[in-house]
Amino acid sequence: MRSIVLGHTGAEVSALGLGCMYFGTLIDERRSYELLDRYVDVGGSHLDTANNYAHWVPGGAGGESEQVLGRWMRQRGNRDQVFLATKVGFNMPPRVPAGLSRQTIVEQCENSLRQLQTDHIDLYYAHYDDRSTPLEEVLMAFDELVRAGTVRFIGCSNMLAWRIERARGSSRQHGWPEYCCVQQRHTYLRPKTGVVKFSNGHVPATGELLDYATANAEDFVIVAYSALLGGAYVRGRIPDGRQASEYDERDMRARFAALDELAGETGATANQLVLAHLNQGTPPMIALVSSRSHERLQEALDAAALQLTPEQLARLDQASA
Numbered sequence: 223m224r225s226i227v228l229g230h231t232g233a234e235v236s237a238l239g240l241g242c243m244y245f246g247t248l249i250d251e252r253r254s255y256e257l258l259d260r261y262v263d264v265g266g267s268h269l270d271t272a273n274n275y276a277h278w279v280p281g282g283a284g285g286e287s288e289q290v291l292g293r294w295m296r297q298r299g300n301r302d303q304v305f306l307a308t309k310v311g312f313n314m315p316p317r318v319p320a321g322l323s324r325q326t327i328v329e330q331c332e333n334s335l336r337q338l339q340t341d342h343i344d345l346y347y348a349h350y351d352d353r354s355t356p357l358e359e360v361l362m363a364f365d366e367l368v369r370a371g372t373v374r375f376i377g378c379s380n381m382l383a384w385r386i387e388r389a390r391g392s393s394r395q396h397g398w399p400e401y402c403c404v405q406q407r408h409t410y411l412r413p414k415t416g417v418v419k420f421s422n423g424h425v426p427a428t429g430e431l432l433d434y435a436t437a438n439a440e441d442f443v444i445v446a447y448s449a450l451l452g453g454a455y456v457r458g459r460i461p462d463g464r465q466a467s468e469y470d471e472r473d474m475r476a477r478f479a480a481l482d483e484l485a486g487e488t489g490a491t492a493n494q495l496v497l498a499h500l501n502q503g504t505p506p507m508i509a510l511v512s513s514r515s516h517e518r519l520q521e522a523l524d525a526a527a528l529q530l531t532p533e534q535l536a537r538l539d540q541a542s543a
């Protein structure tokens with residue numbers, strides 16, 4: 223599998239990370255193991271989860287995803303072959319309120335380590351930008367974990383470009399670890415101009431963030447979540463619950479047409495083109511993929527073998543209403 227350097231860490235990470243959000247809830251344990259095994263079989267090693275996945279699913283309490291990963295790694299004996307990313311900050315009612323206080327970060331890290339059955343997390347994210355806690359408190363807590371060896375690298379998620387730069391500047395000033403990446407909602411279709419946060423709290427990668435990541439490509443990278451937009455590229459429309467009204471309708475039609483045209487020429491599917499464009503475009507970014515179906519996961523993973531030419535990338539970039 224193709225890999226992408228994780229910013230200043232120098233770590234080479236699978237360009238297609240496996241989104242494990244619904245393991246242990248919507249996706250039962252047996253199927254989760256099968257999907258994980260398949261991902262690893264094709265050379266993938268980057269697993270993405272969070273402490274709160276997936277408490278919102280009926281019957282879910284939060285923590286199921288980490289627990290499944292912990293048991294799977296224990297059973298396969300492969301912790302050292304896996305690059306493990308998890309997150310802290312969103313709420314997990316009724317036990318854990320939202321926030322990034324030092325206490326929450328330290329306690330939730332211990333909890334994640336226990337659930338994951340490991341002694342370290344490779345990439346620990348602040349799941350959102352908690353503006354009620356000073357950035358310095360958040361960064362100092364991460365510094366404590368990195369110095370203790372329980373966390374290797376830190377990243378942020380759902381954070382605006384100016385806040386990212388402020389945090390990274392503060393880290394540089396104080397000698398604390400720096401965010402090496404941001405995990406943001408991003409795909410090929412574009413939100414309307416001016417949308418910096420979706421109604422459900424997801425933060426899209428804005429043009430400004432793309433510019434920031436391009437200018438800082440030697441030490442910072444974007445990890446794109448919801449890259450396949452819940453199957454939008456197969457359905458030809460944005461599915462319910464994915465904030466369709468916050469996307470630009472005319473731009474979307476032009477972009478669907480560009481994908482159709484290129485799919486006809488290359489034989490690749492629209493999903494594969496979207497993922498290859500994220501991995502190989504400007505800036506190159508890591509994309510998370512997930513599906514409960516073997517066939518659909520395989521289709522996404524096959525995108526790792528698709529090489530787009532500079533001309534094809536430019537055509538996709540330029541498609542616009």
Ligand SMILES: NC(=O)c1ccc[n+]([C@@H]2O[C@H](COP(=O)([O-])OP(=O)(O)OC[C@H]3O[C@@H](n4cnc5c(N)ncnc54)[C@H](OP(=O)(O)O)[C@@H]3O)[C@@H](O)[C@H]2O)c1
Pocket residue numbers: 240241242243244270271349379380405406424447448449450451452453456493510511512513514515518521
């Ligand atoms: N940082 C954050 O705030 C944040 C937020 C959301 C997600 N994430 C991360 O990103 C990962 C992916 O998130 P996501 O679920 O929103 O990703 P997504 O790429 O938008 O959606 C995956 C969904 O697309 C559907 N899909 C994929 N291929 C399809 C096809 N060929 N035809 C029809 N449907 C298809 C899948 O349905 P089936 O399962 O039925 O195939 C699945 O429900 C998560 O697991 C999590 O790790 C992070």
